[in-house]
Amino acid sequence: MSIPLAASAPVIDPSPASGVFNLLWVVIALPALGAALILLLGNRRTSGFAHLLGCATVLGSFVISLVLFVTLLGRDESDRQVGQVVYNWVDAGSFHAPFGLLYDQLSALFLLLITGVGSLIHIYSVGYMEHDARRARFFGYLNLFVAAMLTLVLGDNYLVLFLGWEGVGLASYLLIGFWQHKPSAAVAAKKAFVVNRVGDIGMALGTMLFFATFGTVSFAGISAAADRADDLTMTFLGLLLLLAACGKSAQVPLQSWLLDAMEGPTPVSALIHAATMVTAGVYLVVRSNFVFDHTELAQTAVVVVGAVTLLWGAIIGCAKDDIKKALAGSTMSQIGYMMLAAGLGPAGYAFAIFHLLTHGFFKANLFLGAGSVMHAMDDDVDMRHYGALSKAVPVTFLTFAIGYLAIIGIPPFAGFWSKDKIIEAAFGDNLVVGLATLVGAGITAFYMSRVMLMTYFGRKRWEEGVHPHESPKVMTIPLMVLAALSALGGLLIFGDWIVDWLAPVVGPEPELHLGVPTIVLTLVVLVVVLVGVAVAWLTVGRHEVPRTAPAKVSFATRAARADLYGDAFNEGVLMRPGDRFVEGLVVFDDRGVDAFVDGTASSFRGMSGTFRRLQTGYVRSYALSLLGGAVLVVLALLAVNIA
Amino acid sequence: MSSFPWLTVAILLPIVGAAVVALLPKREPGAALPKQVALGFSLVTFVVVAIVGLSFDVGGPRYQFTETHEWIRAFGAFYAVGVDGIGLVLLLLTAVLSPVVILASWHDGDGGRWSVNAFFAWMLALEGLAIGVFAALDVFLFYVLFEATLIPIYFLIGGFGGPRRSYAAVKFLLFSLLGGLLMLASVVGLYVQSAKTPSGPTYLLTELSKIDISTDVGRWLFLGFFIAFAIKAPMVPVHTWLPDAADEASPGTSVLLVSILDKIGTFGMIRFCLQLFPEASKWATPVVLVLAVISVLYGAIAAIGQKSIPRLIAYTSVSHFGFIVLGIFVLNSYGQAGSMLYMFNHGLSTAALFLVTGFLISRRGSRFIPDFGGVEKVAPVLAGIFLVAGLSSLSLPGLSPFISEFLVLLGTFTHNFWYALFAVLGIVLAALYILLMYQRTMTGPTRPEVAGVKDLGLREVSALAPLLVLIVLLGFYPKPLTSIINPAVADTLQQVGVQDPKPAVPASASGEENAQ
């Protein structure tokens, strides 16, 4: 790769929290408290107020985050990293990990995204889950999710990050399996957790390697010493962190849980895909820039994973008839973009985060919009049963359309700015990678247009008895806010604000070397996007959409419908042999190890059965054996004495 | 420190209680009096142990609350008790779990072979003996109590359990006696060694660790102790008694067996194997570590394939004990601190798991996973507690077992990367065995057979609540335990004569400062 490695990544060196920054821990504590209250009191006792409490705690966190952010803005650039040690968490031998929080430019942005978008999703859920008997518990889980994600981005060392990391995993497990009376939901939840655990191997080993190498797990300590570590260690660290990121961010090869995760209620999908969970992997890579800046190999691996995933997700998105799964494919693809950007080093970190923010806006918008449509269509998710909904749900349609324009990257909507920057950086790095992002942009335009066309245009293909209606205000107002953000999110890049803002954390952006002026590339991207839209119009918009998916389709479509055989691979290569192995081991334990034990016991029993025959009951035979014994003793004595 | 014999009181109280409960007039099954008396005695014992714990001086001498009285002069055996951080943690565990188990087993003694009095009397006797084992500072005393604990547990398994309880009880007894026999040989060997010294024979731990044992002899003696403890722990391949015992015993008995008695094995490894035979311990390390890693993976994989819930939990414990042994024998401070924490945390989480599934099993009348399904719908509190207990068993961060498991793995990693690489697979397998069990029993459509399952009652919730509170509390604030464990770890490692590996690139001063 041609990225010049930064001489050294910036060192994290927070100053102790003072003034308003002392409230940092409250940002986590509020939603955590909400979750604890609701879950401990139980569903029935809290059903009257849980939704209000849930929204209030997250909104409270949002307000504090906002205040903190404004205060941070007012500070001098060199003084924008704040650390707070809440208490000493783990002290064992020479291993110390405080429950420490780090508030810097990077976590500040994440805080706003998580609490801001999180609040909107909470408010939306008040309406969406209104008729669910377990709504209170749902809010408890949502609060837990937000609290865990906040812990993840605020931790000042890898162990606290790990705490949030797994907390997010737990919350997603609970929420994906929220309707656990459905076996498919329960299975999907378990799958998400287990696949994430595979990623956690990387996280756990990475944390250990950090400690073994640097004697500390804090970002500050590691970033200060990173220059002195040898490259091989850094490469291992980078690859381990990448494994972790793959699990949480649903990157190939650990992508398979994401589509199944659609079993959860739609606001959960929005939360997982926009504000929390899948962004964690990108955060991890960007946060660990002091590792990746020292290892080209790991960076290349990140780029490759990102590029593969962005195409993989996009292709899957093209073939799905389930609106949520189509969007899930798109999330995978967009996270792939971010990963790829993060793998480009300082040239891409800021854009990865930028895209992460704008994606947070428009993906939340799209998912909540999809939820609103499902709400209107009696929870039907099959787009083949939609059509002509633009009149029936006008607010949803308009907001969804803005999200659509944002994701495919039409100026001036948010996605245009962020995706364009990533494509530029990718071309600046490597032609193949650049082409991947370009093709990805085209496919994105295709499948998102397909979703638009199948859902809102064409002829009605509704199921009988379905009467679509617009959602209540409590659901549409969050949609409008998100639509506004999707439209205006691009403002963050003006004057290179976000790049300069993040530079103290991720290092300054190196100069971009493109063969052509950037405006040319931008135009090419736009053309590709328009081609994608046109193809969608030609294949989907012009024709009648059949109500059942056609069975006779090309191999490519079949592969995409089957998630490019990711599940089949897992099933054939891991699960089946795994099952077989487990069965084999159980049999071995039972018939091998335990049978040996039982066999020993029964052989003793058999021997005793034989030997007891010696007890004949005849006194004379006892006397004879007595004599024999005595003779033996005498002989032995003689032998010893003579020898 | 006061000279009041707190530890002797803590040992004798439950034993006296056992005698009182046994002598109470036999009533019809379901009589409340023996249970109440037993609960009372266990609570008072808890108070006594809590006093010991609270007045333990972290910066003070290693062994505190010591009492030494001559017992058998010819052997050099003493009645010597005292606690350091390791013993104290396990003492606390025993004292916490006993009342919980008694409260949770309120009706489990009713249908046994003997009267309900016997059930609770044996439980109390076991508590007293276990406290004695953890407090013993004399090898002979330890050995006698170690063997004595077999008696109550034998009667608990054989008298109050499933249809194959006799088989399970005898199997348990034979395994334990085999280990005990090997240990006896080593105990006698120790006598021979100490009798050679000018000061004459002694079994006092503090004296024994000073005497010079030749390399070969040390190794043989080490093996005798180690095999006994490995059977007790239990480690693969001498583990098969545990699944059978757990399958047949009542849930309360299983808790006492797995959470407390099995800890004697790992406790003994730290207390006796490492302290008396440091050279042999280092010599045996590679083999022990391989066995431990095998235990971790073997137990976890076997757990995934089990159909019976108690068997499954028993296999998870085999896996967890693998972790504990791993941490002990990597011989560094994080690993050992992790192991000691692990002993406590595993006690809590496994107890919660055994008890809550016990409630479930007694409601449904079957212990086989396929007989359940959709329980969450009818018994949400039970399902919730089951999930929390399960998550603690799979070491979710935020719950106490995470810290211990992480520290053990960290210790393993700094010792040797490859062991850690294999052991860390255990965390994925743990997620599988817990979540598969949860999925199959709790989720999905409610089966008609479980439709009538009632949710947990007040007694059951209040029995489990202390465990869950501790699991969460210690997950976020393990300091009360780590502060008493750390000095003990440092002492042990100093005795073994090893030091923590130094980091390759120590973080700069500012980083260190930040990390502190």
Added chain:
Amino acid sequence: MSGSPFLVLSAILFTIGCVGVLTRRNAIVVFMCVELMLNASNLALVTFARVNGNLDGQVAAFFVMVVAAAEVVVGLAIIMTIFRTRRSASVDDASLLKY
């Protein structure tokens, strides 16, 4: 003085007793043979006491006599009881105490 004639006699008596115990079935005879063996050993003990010039052997001989007397009391009582119940003094008939 040489003790060997006495020891030879003792050995002969002992052997006779021994063979008697092993070959005879009548309990009374077996019993007498046991007594014979005891007395043979007594003879040996006394002989050794004489040879060594101390009283140890004689003390031991007294012990044996006392034990033999006690044994006769118990043994004869047992034989009597068996004879009463089984109408036989053959040791082979009393073989119930077996596997």
